[in-house]
Amino acid sequence: xxxxxxxxxxxFLDYLVVLLLLVIAVGSLIYLSWNLLLQAFGTLGGTVLxxxxxxxxxxxxxxxxxxxxxxxxxxxxxxxxxxxxxRLTIEGNLNTSRDSINRExxxxxxxxxxxxxxxxxxxxxxxxxxxxxxxxRMRHHKYEPRNLAYATMESVSKGFLPTARIYIDGKxxxxxxxxxxxxxxxxxxxxxxxxxxxxxxxxxxxxxxxxRTHLTTLEKLDEGxxxxxLVVRELVELGRRLYPRYDEEARSDTQxxxxxxxxxxERKKGERNDLNFREKRxxxxxxxxxxxxxxxxxxxxxxxxxxxxxxEKGYDTLYVLAGGVMVGPARIVIKELExxxxxxxxxxxxxxxxxxxxxxxNICGVFKVKPL
Numbered sequence: 321x322x323x324x325x326x327x328x329x330x331x332f333l334d335y336l337v338v339l340l341l342l343v344i345a346v347g348s349l350i351y352l353s354w355n356l357l358l359q360a361f362g363t364l365g366g367t368v369l370x371x372x373x374x375x376x377x378x379x380x381x382x383x384x385x386x387x388x389x390x391x392x393x394x395x396x397x398x399x400x401x402x403x404x405x406x407r408l409t410i411e412g413n414l415n416t417s418r419d420s421i422n423r424e425x426x427x428x429x430x431x432x433x434x435x436x437x438x439x440x441x442x443x444x445x446x447x448x449x450x451x452x453x454x455x456x457r458m459r460h461h462k463y464e465p466r467n468l469a470y471a472t473m474e475s476v477s478k479g480f481l482p483t484a485r486i487y488i489d490g491k492x493x494x495x496x497x498x499x500x501x502x503x504x505x506x507x508x509x510x511x512x513x514x515x516x517x518x519x520x521x522x523x524x525x526x527x528x529x530x531x532r533t534h535l536t537t538l539e540k541l542d543e544g545x546x547x548x549x550l551v552v553r554e555l556v557e558l559g560r561r562l563y564p565r566y567d568e569e570a571r572s573d574t575q576x577x578x579x580x581x582x583x584x585x586e587r588k589k590g591e592r593n594d595l596n597f598r599e600k601r602x603x604x605x606x607x608x609x610x611x612x613x614x615x616x617x618x619x620x621x622x623x624x625x626x627x628x629x630x631x632e633k634g635y636d637t638l639y640v641l642a643g644g645v646m647v648g649p650a651r652i653v654i655k656e657l658e659x660x661x662x663x664x665x666x667x668x669x670x671x672x673x674x675x676x677x678x679x680x681x682n683i684c685g686v687f688k689v690k691p692l
Contacts, residue, residue, distance in 0.1 A: 406464060407435045407437065410435050410456075410467060410468055411434065413508050414433040414472060414475055414504070415433055417504045417508060418432065418433065420507065421500075421503075421504075421548055421552075424548035424552075425549065425552040425553040425556055427560070428480065428481060428548065428553075428556055429476075429479050430452075430479070430482065431447060431453050431454045431479045432452075432454070433453065433454050433456060433471070433475045434448075434454065434456065435471055436455055436458070437458065437459070437460050438458065440459070443458055443459065444457060445457050445458075445474040445475075445477075445478050447478050447479060447482065454478050456471050456475055458470055458474065463516075465510065465512035465513040465516050466513075466516050468508075468510055468513040469501075469513040469514075469516045469520075469521075472501050472504050472517075473501050476500050476504070477497055480496070480500050481552070481555050481556065481559060482559075483556075483559030483560065483563035483564075484556060484559030484563070485559075486566060487555075487570035487571055487574055487601075488571070488574045489571055489574060491528070491531050491534060492574055492575065492578055495535050495538055496538065496552075496555075498522055498525075499538040499539065501521075502517065502518075503542055505517060522535075534578055536585075537578065537581050537582045538551070538581075540585040541585060543674040544643075544674055544675065544682070545671050545673030545684070546639075546641065546673075546684065549639075549669075549671075549684045549686075550604075550606075550639055550684070551577075551581065553686070554602060554604060558570060558574075558601060561601075562601070567601065569601055570600075570601040570602075572600075573602045576597075576599055577599075580597045584606070595607070595608065596630070598633075598635060602636075603634065603635045603636040603637070604635065604637045604638075605630045605637070605638050605639070606639045606641060607623060607627065607638060607641070607653075609623065609640065609641070609642040609646050609650040609653050612645060612646060612649070615649045620653045620656045623653045623656070623657070624653075624660070627657050627660065627662075627663065627687075630689070631660075631662035631663065631690075634689075635689055636689055637688060637689065638663065638687040638689065639684065639686055639687075640653060640657070640668075640684070640685035640686075640687070641682070641683070641684055642683050643676070643680050643681070643682040644675050644676065644681070644682075647670065647681050647682065650683045650685070651683065653685075657685070657687060662690050663688070663689060663690065664689075664690055665686075665687055666686040666687060666688055667684075667685075667686050668683070668684070670682065671684070
């Protein structure tokens with residue numbers, strides 16, 4: 321199929337979608353006029369309310385933002401429609417990703433994204449706390465992957481970990497931003513936007529050895545599915561506990577946490593590293609359910625005893641991790657730990673991520689240690 325024919329088919333499908341949506345909309349309005357509007361609203365105020373409701377849906381809910389963008393794309397020959405289509409596509413993608421990230425680490429990105437087209441050479445994005453949203457101000461570019469990459473970077477730099485920022489060192493902060501930006505673009509499967517981001521933003525920073533080390537560590541953690549579920553979650557909790565007061569010890573702890581995580585990602589299979597991190601402001605323990613033969617001999621009892629000792633030593637959070645064939649045994653361990661009077665179950669979830677170099681099912685259980 322040549323490009324001209326493909327283009328004609330695409331245009332035809334766009335107009336067909338618009339026509340179908342208009343038919344559905346008109347039919348819905350007629351139906352609502354007789355069955356809902358006259359009965360529920362009964363006045364002009366009801367129509368206004370209904371219109372406002374639709375406006376809210378198509379401007380704030382990610383799924384409807386994407387539908388709006390698709391409809392507007394069919395009339396993109398109108399400049400304002402083209403800009404609105406690009407804006408809604410970006411907002412829909414970023415807000416969908418935001419919802420996904422918050423499911424893995426609640427509160428990591430608390431504000432939805434709004435895009436504003438401006439003519440400024442260096443527009444400044446910001447968090448509008450009154451409206452509760454990240455306002456990304458940007459110049460429109462003809463290269464759409466650049467628009468998405470820029471909007472993602474800006475939304476992350478302003479809206480990611482908003483209360484934890486003051487407790488994170490500059491280079492650690494930058495590495496977190498880069499990792500989250502790449503994660504969002506990767507999950508959206510926007511290859512061209514990823515390429516733009518890596519070549520135009522990350523590559524110029526590649527001479528910084530410390531930043532490269534942090535990025536390598538966080539990349540490995542993200543491949544294993546624990547960047548958001550462990551690292552980001554701990555930073556969210558740090559911000560919740562301390563914000564807004566300044567705390568130099570917290571900044572020191574986040575630096576040490578990166579060193580600990582580096583060792584965690586570099587451990588060899590079967591290597592028994594100390595998986596506990598205990599400093600002034602961050603106190604976490606990681607339990608790996610990884611020894612199959614041992615588990616089938618001893619069962620969950622040693623894990624229960626170890627968890628109790630962790631509680632006695634004053635740790636704040638316990639993470640239970642396993643992958644591949646050990647997901648089943650880990651579920652048994654997690655069920656047993658849920659019975660402990662010293663532990664509060666925060667969450668337990670399975671997900672697909674790299675384990676021993678291959679994509680496999682993984683599990684992460686999170687427990688809060690109850691104070692005595």
